[in-house]
Amino acid sequence: MLSDIITPDLFAAAVRIATPLALAAIGGTICERSGIVNIALEGMMLVGAFAGVVGALATGSAWFGVLCAILAGALLALIHAFASINLRTDQVVSGTAINILALGLTGFFMEVIYGHPGTTDSAPRLMPVFNISGPTEGVLGTIWTWINGVFLSFTPIVYIAIFIAIFGQWALFHTRWGLRLRALGEHPRAADTVGISVVRGRYSAVLMSGALGGLAGANLTLEQVGSFTEDMTNGRGFIALAANIFGRWTPGGSYLASLLFGFADALQIKLQLFRDVIKIPSQFFLMLPYVLTVVVLAGVVGRAVAPAAVGKPYEKG
């Protein structure tokens, strides 16, 4: 039984499931560190997922699709930036509106471009980076299956996400950019007095989070499944939001939190395999990753302190 659960694919699935969450969560981290709440990650991911497929189907190039996804996510984020920074609207309201807008826009453009709702045709996908054939027999074969499965079986954006998490972690705490970003979220007035433009800094942070949300969407459509389905993000943006908080507003923490959720979800799938042995309704298994997130969030992590100025519009003067 245990050997059916603990397989290379359990860990590989955890990383696959974690990737879109982590990218969006890091986007959330950057955005909230600058002082802007971003609950529109879900919408940015959805729009990115859609734009990625449109770009890839139109040109036949998956990488061009990824570019489209990033731009579309950033474009949607521009609305959020404008509403929260220039108009000083409530950031939660703006984010909610953008999530609904994203659902409507993708459905609408699906009709306009493809003439039908639901699921698009399948687009060209990004294939795994490495394709190395190793030994298949004996102990060496088993070891190779594990190494290949857990470390080498992934598509490009999965590795890009890990890089972004590590690089982002370093940049946030060891570069001038990171210091300024944190200042914007903790005490924008102080940042302003020393000559850092609050508006420009926050704009770039919100756009960056949109781009990362879009990239997360591209991972879903252009790497994982190959076609777009309306509302296919299925709440991942909100889990990403939780992962950001759980990761204490750090890129590395966001990634690890997403990985924990991804692992719980992958484990849940494996446990479902034994549904006929242990007679428990499937809903119970489906609930596990979310329960785990709540438990960890409430119990293990302890008090997570948000950036002091997050959610507060900044008025110069």
Place this chain on the structure above:
Amino acid sequence: MDARMRKFLALFVACALVASFAVGCSSTEDEPADTTTDEPMTEVRAAMVTDTGGLGDKSFNDLAYAGLQMAEQEYGTEIKALASNEIADYEPNIDQLASAGYDVIFTVGFLMTDTSMLKAPEYPDVAFGGIDQFFDAPPENLAGLLFKENEGAYLAGVLAGLATLDETLDDRINADNTIAFIGGMDIPPVEKFEVGFIAGARSVNPDVKVISLYAGSFDDQAKGKELALASIEQGADIVFAAAGQAGIGAVTACLEQGALFIGVDADQYETVDEAKPIILTSAIKRVDQAVFQVVGQVVEGTFTGGITEFGLAQDGVGLAPYHDFEDKISQDIKDAVDKASADVIDGTVTVPATRDAL
């Protein structure tokens, strides 16, 4: 930016957001069939409200719409479909159609059961057809249209149970005596697919291991794919997905990992292009027939409420053609499927419908 400018921009953004809400409630409307030919034969107007899977699911909701289109062709009925993006859209969509004067409204899907029961008495002049919905004591204008999904899935199970043993059928068939079922949400119609599939497979192959996994969603393709990958890793070589659009993710997994696929609701050989090389058959559910028949009853004035069940005997469920596998599937297997079908129709075999009855 001065204050007036800002107010103007705020107004503009507000309008844009309101407009986006309107886009969110997008609807699909077809042109009347042929404006150049004869007058419509009937004044009856028929409409449907989709469940959250929405139109374009290439299975369930699309089939209901196909039924409306058949009615449009046959009777010249004016038709309309409203999509529900979330469960909260069900009621306003029904209100909108009923107040627009539609004579028959189909509410598509088990999840709309309570909504149908709530709304039918509010509009006594409108006929309601609730697909996949069971009612204890429905009002006169409400018909529950149920399918014996378990009977169609039983045949799919017989096919898969025998095919997984026949390594000459296709090089994707492995030595493991394992097949898989992937469900969307764990609700009665999907459970009937699951149970029928398992019963069918065991009837011809008592030792078969049937993995059965649920996605908890009908449109999370990535989840559907992960479920299929997990079952293929366990040795499953045939995956039967009754999971709406999440099932399309399962197709991707089967293509990547080299497994065969059985579709659901519609003949997915026709609707999911990329599945063509791996799709054995589909456990079809003739929602289109049910919708078409009920519109016919309304047109002819013979509509009565109550529960109607569509099974193998009524041609309401069954298996789609084998298409590309027509020549690969051995005659023995085909005969076994035909025999199972005959047994179910003449009552020799009763297919269980719930896990407890399995």
